[in-house]
Amino acid sequence: xxxxxxxxxxxxxSEGLRLRGQRxxxxxxxxxxxDGHISLMKEARxxxxxxxxxxxxxxxxxxxxxDFSKYPRDLDRDLKMAxxxxxxxxxxxxxREMYPAYYQTYVDVEKVTQNLCGxxxxxxxxxxxxxxxxxxxxxxxxxxxxxxKDFQQFITIKRMVDDLxxxxxxxxxxxxxxxxxLAMSSRNQYLSKEERLSALTLFxxxxxxxxxxxxxxxxxxxxxxxxxxxxxxxxxxKIDYVKICDTKTLKDIQNIKGExxxxxxxxxxxxxxxxxxxxxxELKI
Amino acid sequence: xxxxxxxxxxxxxSEGLRLRGQRxxxxxxxxxxxDGHISLMKEARxxxxxxxxxxxxxxxxxxxxxDFSKYPRDLDRDLKMAxxxxxxxxxxxxxREMYPAYYQTYVDVEKVTQNLCGxxxxxxxxxxxxxxxxxxxxxxxxxxxxxxKDFQQFITIKRMVDDLxxxxxxxxxxxxxxxxxLAMSSRNQYLSKEERLSALTLFxxxxxxxxxxxxxxxxxxxxxxxxxxxxxxxxxxKIDYVKICDTKTLKDIQNIKGExxxxxxxxxxxxxxxxxxxxxxELKI
Numbered sequence: 167x168x169x170x171x172x173x174x175x176x177x178x179x180s181e182g183l184r185l186r187g188q189r190x191x192x193x194x195x196x197x198x199x200x201d202g203h204i205s206l207m208k209e210a211r212x213x214x215x216x217x218x219x220x221x222x223x224x225x226x227x228x229x230x231x232x233d234f235s236k237y238p239r240d241l242d243r244d245l246k247m248a249x250x251x252x253x254x255x256x257x258x259x260x261x262r263e264m265y266p267a268y269y270q271t272y273v274d275v276e277k278v279t280q281n282l283c284g285x286x287x288x289x290x291x292x293x294x295x296x297x298x299x300x301x302x303x304x305x306x307x308x309x310x311x312x313x314x315k316d317f318q319q320f321i322t323i324k325r326m327v328d329d330l331x332x333x334x335x336x337x338x339x340x341x342x343x344x345x346x347x348l349a350m351s352s353r354n355q356y357l358s359k360e361e362r363l364s365a366l367t368l369f370x371x372x373x374x375x376x377x378x379x380x381x382x383x384x385x386x387x388x389x390x391x392x393x394x395x396x397x398x399x400x401x402x403x404k405i406d407y408v409k410i411c412d413t414k415t416l417k418d419i420q421n422i423k424g425e426x427x428x429x430x431x432x433x434x435x436x437x438x439x440x441x442x443x444x445x446x447x448e449l450k451i
Numbered sequence: 452x453x454x455x456x457x458x459x460x461x462x463x464x465s466e467g468l469r470l471r472g473q474r475x476x477x478x479x480x481x482x483x484x485x486d487g488h489i490s491l492m493k494e495a496r497x498x499x500x501x502x503x504x505x506x507x508x509x510x511x512x513x514x515x516x517x518d519f520s521k522y523p524r525d526l527d528r529d530l531k532m533a534x535x536x537x538x539x540x541x542x543x544x545x546x547r548e549m550y551p552a553y554y555q556t557y558v559d560v561e562k563v564t565q566n567l568c569g570x571x572x573x574x575x576x577x578x579x580x581x582x583x584x585x586x587x588x589x590x591x592x593x594x595x596x597x598x599x600k601d602f603q604q605f606i607t608i609k610r611m612v613d614d615l616x617x618x619x620x621x622x623x624x625x626x627x628x629x630x631x632x633l634a635m636s637s638r639n640q641y642l643s644k645e646e647r648l649s650a651l652t653l654f655x656x657x658x659x660x661x662x663x664x665x666x667x668x669x670x671x672x673x674x675x676x677x678x679x680x681x682x683x684x685x686x687x688x689k690i691d692y693v694k695i696c697d698t699k700t701l702k703d704i705q706n707i708k709g710e711x712x713x714x715x716x717x718x719x720x721x722x723x724x725x726x727x728x729x730x731x732x733e734l735k736i
Contacts, residue, residue, distance in 0.1 A: 271614035329556035
């Protein structure tokens, strides 16, 4: 497994691969891998000649009061895990390499970033789309692979790629969960033992929404009320949002008709967790 | 000469060229060609296997009160001129192809777009950088070629390409002028006979600035005052700005030290004209 730290070297490596007709699959990450990341790397492995994984905790997608500095990092562990997943290249740039002193360009996706996490994390998606634009230009992948736990991120990236005519395919894969249903997240490690128990309420709320939908309920407010009641019952929880949205526009919908997603963000103690369920999909552990 | 109208076809043509090791030079234009455009096509011809020229009057770079709808267009004439300049491919997309109904992504270069034309044309550079991002992703050039008459545009595009790690080279070429010195512009055709005479004052102001600089003057205010007096003396003129800026930051400077540019925008009748001179460069007719 090769470790590349500069933009120039990564671009020339990727350009060489492309010229030799090699297919590049790319998994952008912030590191501190869990099985969710590994599953994306395995999917990448299936469809490409070369699998590139970036490890970069991107400062521009954190708000000033968010957890950028304490976001978990463990490069050695990440490298071992990626190597075991047969990753070919790790792109591991410094902040200086990504955002030199005179840096001043940002990519904005305007509409699908307004609701959900966009409301509580102003500037977050701007940071995400900017760094992904950069990473796509650096890694030059044929396909980039994202987890659907960050559903709004996935939709936003797809919108950006389509709007800016980036010639690559974006694939999303289902959320990987712990044995009890908690969506895997590098932030789960912030949780105390008691908080970890409460955190399960996100999954239970989605399960309950799935059950109501299967029984024929289509009114968003009914499903949301029930989910909120469940979450509020658990200790240490504070709801940021519980919403049902159209999956294309990510606007709130009153009644579930087309493809719709229940998305939720809940603070458990000091840790903000998100999860989601697209109605009609499986909700597997 | 091939005419391509869809994003998909252009991307697959360019990808094919790149895979065969062909070098692509790209000249983005809004059409209505003059010798300035043609000179860029000739420069492109010198350095590439395939020369692609886009003709697209980009709506997102015009303000609501600007001349988008009456901007001059003459496709037949443009095609003949491009063919004579040995252009290989014209990319000529529709508005619908470039900005579908659900379009919502924009690229912002924040600092170098603040001064000069950025002050009088809010949103203009956002439109320029957005459409150039798209065009670069569609045409996939190794090098893109711009005229330096639009100096701030040139600097802004270079900034964007560098910041977003777009793997292409940006080249700028000197302004091409009429026999009397007027910078060539598709908008010159708006000018009446009398306005055309007054329009020459932009070049004369730059000439006078060049003379003062050569004599040793380094105070911006002295050079600007003299230029403004010259321009104000001509009938039908209304100064938008006359400024001297650092060429990297495009911030106003009090004293000329490093590489500096005098940039001016003047309304002659209803037509807004721009021109510039980098101190130390030639100011050729």
